[in-house]
Amino acid sequence: DAMVIQNPRYQVTQFGKPVTLSCSQTLNHNVMYWYQQKSSQAPKLLFHYYDKDFNNEADTPDNFQSRRPNTSFCFLDIRSPGLGDAAMYLCATGRDIQGETQYFGPGTRLLVL
Amino acid sequence: GESVGLHLPTLSVQEGDNSIINCAYSNSASDYFIWYKQESGKGPQFIIDIRSNMDKRQGQRVTVLLNKTVKHLSLQIAATQPGDSAVYFCAEASGGNKLTFGGGTRVLVKP
Numbered sequence: 001d002a003m004v005i006q007n008p009r010y011q012v013t014q015f016g017k018p019v020t021l022s023c024s025q026t027l028n029h030n031v032m033y034w035y036q037q038k039s040s041q042a043p044k045l046l047f048h049y050y051d052k053d054f055n056n057e058a059d060t061p062d063n064f065q066s067r068r069p070n071t072s073f074c075f076l077d078i079r080s081p082g083l084g085d086a087a088m089y090l091c092a093t094g095r096d097i098q099g100e101t102q103y104f105g106p107g108t109r110l111l112v113l
Numbered sequence: 114g115e116s117v118g119l120h121l122p123t124l125s126v127q128e129g130d131n132s133i134i135n136c137a138y139s140n141s142a143s144d145y146f147i148w149y150k151q152e153s154g155k156g157p158q159f160i161i162d163i164r165s166n167m168d169k170r171q172g173q174r175v176t177v178l179l180n181k182t183v184k185h186l187s188l189q190i191a192a193t194q195p196g197d198s199a200v201y202f203c204a205e206a207s208g209g210n211k212l213t214f215g216g217g218t219r220v221l222v223k224p
Contacts, residue, residue: 004156033211042202042214043157090156097211101147104156 003027004105006091012111013081021076021108023091031097032074034066035090037107043090049074050097078110086112123219132190134218136203139184143205147212148177148188152199160188160201190220198222 005024013019023032031050035043047056049068063085065077078085088109092102126132138146144165149157163170163177163186170177176189186203200219204212 006156040200040217042217045211048211092156098206098208100145101159101162102212103159104149107154107156109154 004091004093004103006089006105006108008108009106010109010111012113013078014113015083016080019078019081019110021078021089021091021110023074023076023105024072025074025091025093025103025105026072027093027103028071029093029095029103030071031094031100032068033092033094033102034064034074034076035092036085037088037090046076048097081110081112083112086110122216123221125221125223126193127223128195129192132188132193132197132220134188134190134201134203134220136186136188136215137184138186138203138205138215140205140207140213141181141184142207143184144208145206146177146179146186147204148175148186149202149204150197150199151202151217157202193220193222195222195224 007022033048034046036046037043045057046060046064047066063079068074088107090107091105094100094102147162148160150160151157161172161175161177163179168179174191178187190197200217202217203215206212
């Protein structure tokens with residue numbers, strides 16, 4: 001089945017140790033999004049790729065970076081994780097940005113020790 | 114800035130009863146709305162969407178109502194089941210902008 005896949009589902013890292021989260025999609029969607037979601041809060045958009053064009057949200061810290069080597073894969077890199085970066089990280093895809101449904105993956109829960 | 118918010122953070126409903134989850138939005142230019150269901154430890158799951166040229170749309174056991182006059186969106190779940198227990202998010206978009214999520218409502222279904 002076509003879907004959005006995130007690996008790993010749970011990630012433990014140490015304070016300051018770089019970590020990479022992965023997302024892949026079989027939907028062939030143009031847009032891939034990364035969200036951060038903390039407990040009992042709504043997802044917060046970090047950035048998105050429209051095809052190869054990267055679009056950063058104004059309030060996303062520089063500590064968060066992303067790569068999209070091809071249509072199917074997108075990575076979230078956290079260069080120096082802090083305790084406040086512990087959260088669920090959600091990847092989503094969409095055919096287009098304008099008024100389109102976004103399809104979410106299961107998320108990766110990040111724990112920072 | 115523009116925002117989307119929910120009236121009730123937690124809704125307790127008896128199994129078999131109907132549930133109504135409300136959402137207020139402030140951007141009068143919003144033209145696309147989605148309801149997502151998020152179960153514990155999972156990503157948001159698409160439930161139903163509606164565009165601003167409609168005021169009602171029905172799915173399987175769910176109905177979304179849009180009142181543009183008062184900028185209000187609601188999700189009705191018929192015959193609520195234990196599997197409906199989750200957090201529900203509304204989200205809106207205007208023109209070419211990305212989705213803006215509301216704060217979420219937790220639905221607890223009592224047996």
